[in-house]
Amino acid sequence: MEHSIYEFPDIFRRVHMEEPREIAQEVRFLRRIWREHLNRPVSRVLDLACGNSPHGQLLARAGLEVVGIDRSKTMIAAGCRESAGLEGIRFYRRPIERFRLPERRFDAAFFMSETFPVMTENHDIVSHLRSVGRLLKRGAIYCIDVDRQDGIRATRAHKLWDRSLRVGDARVEVRGVHRPMPWYSGVYSNFEISCSIRFPGRRVNTRDVVPIRYTLPCTLELLARASRMFVMIATYTDLSFTKPLSRCHRRWWGVLRRV
Ligand SMILES: C[S@@+](CC[C@H](N)C(=O)[O-])C[C@H]1O[C@@H](n2cnc3c(N)ncnc32)[C@H](O)[C@@H]1O
Numbered sequence: 001m002e003h004s005i006y007e008f009p010d011i012f013r014r015v016h017m018e019e020p021r022e023i024a025q026e027v028r029f030l031r032r033i034w035r036e037h038l039n040r041p042v043s044r045v046l047d048l049a050c051g052n053s054p055h056g057q058l059l060a061r062a063g064l065e066v067v068g069i070d071r072s073k074t075m076i077a078a079g080c081r082e083s084a085g086l087e088g089i090r091f092y093r094r095p096i097e098r099f100r101l102p103e104r105r106f107d108a109a110f111f112m113s114e115t116f117p118v119m120t121e122n123h124d125i126v127s128h129l130r131s132v133g134r135l136l137k138r139g140a141i142y143c144i145d146v147d148r149q150d151g152i153r154a155t156r157a158h159k160l161w162d163r164s165l166r167v168g169d170a171r172v173e174v175r176g177v178h179r180p181m182p183w184y185s186g187v188y189s190n191f192e193i194s195c196s197i198r199f200p201g202r203r204v205n206t207r208d209v210v211p212i213r214y215t216l217p218c219t220l221e222l223l224a225r226a227s228r229m230f231v232m233i234a235t236y237t238d239l240s241f242t243k244p245l246s247r248c249h250r251r252w253w254g255v256l257r258r259v
Contacts (some may be wrong), residue, residue, distance in 0.1 A: 005195050008074075009075060014165055016113075027058045030108075044108075047068040056083075067092065070094075096128055097124040106137065109140070114145055116146055120213040130227050136258040137258065140258040141258075142230060144253060161193075171198040187212065193208050234255040
């Protein structure tokens with residue numbers, strides 16, 4: 001049976017070369033943005049494509065009420081396990097493209113880990129924004145983390161990674177390939193990632209194909225307007241309040257306000 005790397009929260013983070021400390025840095029930055037752009041306290045927040053909601057867990061430990069949505073049963077199970085005994089965090093299994101929740105409105109929402117561009121179709125992004133917008137109070141802030149994408153280049157296959165790493169007891173062989181897409185598709189990379197994970201006593205193979213839409217600040221601004229629920233009020237670069245987009249090294253955040 002073929003698995004997804006997103007069933008293994010600790011391993012996917014290492015495969016994507018993310019450092020665990022980045023989560024706390026991102027949460028601190030989120031809180032700075034709320035202080036800067038919201039003139040009221042934030043007590044209820046929504047985490048989109050939350051996985052095991054590492055950000056949500058930190059916020060819930062700080063006393064906020066957090067609701068996360070994700071389509072992965074395993075990721076949600078990991079989140080429930082890790083937050084057992086912690087009040088104020090709940091998970092729903094939902095697709096991000098279109099969803100409803102039996103919840104009161106939230107003060108803020110966030111979409112981390114550079115996952116927003118997996119929505120590649122305009123209608124999916126607009127219905128996503130409308131789904132989020134319906135759950136936010138007027139004036140609420142929605143922060144979206146997007147990786148910096150250079151010119152569209154993946155019109156032919158090229159190898160991205162071929163490496164092995166150790167995560168706890170597991171030995172992981174990773175192979176990453178950009179699959180070609182036509183230039184007009186709007187897809188920046190069609191990223192295929194295959195892992196062979198050797199746990200003590202068993203081996204698991206994972207394969208994920210992750211299309212990434214070419215997403216620029218101007219695209220997000222337009223889509224926010226198209227949803228009629230948001231306007232983009234700011235962009236920030238590499239978790240800095242002062243670094244301009246022109247010097248963006250790795251990723252940028254779009255800050256949307258619910259109108
Ligand atoms: C890279 S992980 C990030 C998880 C979490 N936000 C974090 O920072 O650790 C991406 C998550 O997006 C979820 N995801 C991807 N596409 C989705 C979709 N269409 N609907 C719901 N969840 C989705 C995956 O299940 C996975 O948990």
